[in-house]
Amino acid sequence: MDPLSHALVGLSIFGMKYAPALTNPACVGAMIGAVAPDFDIAARVKGDYVYLKHHRVETHSLPGITILSLLITLTLSLFYTNFLFKEVFFWTLIGGVSHIILDYLNSYGVALLYPLNRKKHTLNLLMIYDPIILLICGYILFLGRKNAIENILLVLVIAGYLLVRRRSQQRLKDKLEKNYSGRQRNLELMPSTFNPFKWDFIVETKNHFFVGEMNSLMKTTVFSRKLKKVENIMIEKSLTEELGVYFKSFTPFFHIDVIEKEKEKILVKMTDLRYRINNEFMHHAFFFYNKQNGDLVNSIFYPFVLENRIDAIENNQ
Secondary structure (H helix, E strand, O other): OOHHHHHHHHHHHHHOOOOOOOOOHHHHHHHHHHHHHHHHHHHHHHOHHHHHHHOOOHHHOHHHHHHHHHHHHHHHOOOOOOOOHHHHHHHHHHHHHHHHHHHHHEOOOEOOOOOOOOOOEOOOOEOOOOHHHHHHHHHHHHOOOOOHHHHHHHHHHHHHHHHHHHHHHHHHHHHHHHHOOOOOOEEEEEEOOOOOOEEEEEEEOOOEEEEEEEEOOOOEEEEEEEEEOOOOHHHHHHHHOHHHHHHHHHOOOEEEEEEOOOOOEEEEEEEEOOOEEOOEEOOEEEEEEEOOOOOEEEEEEEOOOOOOOEEOHHHOO
């Protein structure tokens, strides 16, 4: 989710028990704690490559948010007189945990087990901008009565919403598995960025990747791409390059193509299949090799859009 949504969720959790007020350090801690894991955006000063490598890893783990919550609490203690350290730390940590849970529920995922490993885990249930969650936050902040019965009902509503999303996701997965019966090797169904009734899917078969979207309301399927798998010795070589190792860890679903761009060069193109804008894939990695000796000439990372170019990744650590 975006930082504003995270802050609203943190504030709303505090608001289920107390009236939100900036004069209350615990309330401020809950809001800042709910945004704090995204402080990893500071890594962007070293470029998008470094930022994406660390985003939702260190600061999105339980040890990471515990350390951040402690630092936030210590900082707030400098600005407030009537200060209960344990209370402020508790609400700040609750805000941070809410951030991790929400990011775990959307498609990018979080490295829950860091520092044991950097693998991101996800349930692929919520959109980055989820209108239902924001409506519930609005109700809590402006209409909520702050009593136990209402809070239990709110928790049940949220649980019911997640269950509906999960069941909708499973029905669409069952349909995809039926359509590709006996052919699919991997299948991923992810929530759309903005539309609550649309889901993006990736189906991997022996020879192809199928990428498209499904509508849970209309129960329709729209294919946007059919990508043929390519076998080439340069593909294996590119996967051992530093950028190739990173790209493989960055996304579990990527397509690789080999193109002879010029007489003396071979291009190996990696494409992250998870995210699209206007039906165009967002993240790419290009590897240019000398056609005569097979040496790497240059590797280029294109995060977000092809206009955003980062050259010679191997030399930019």
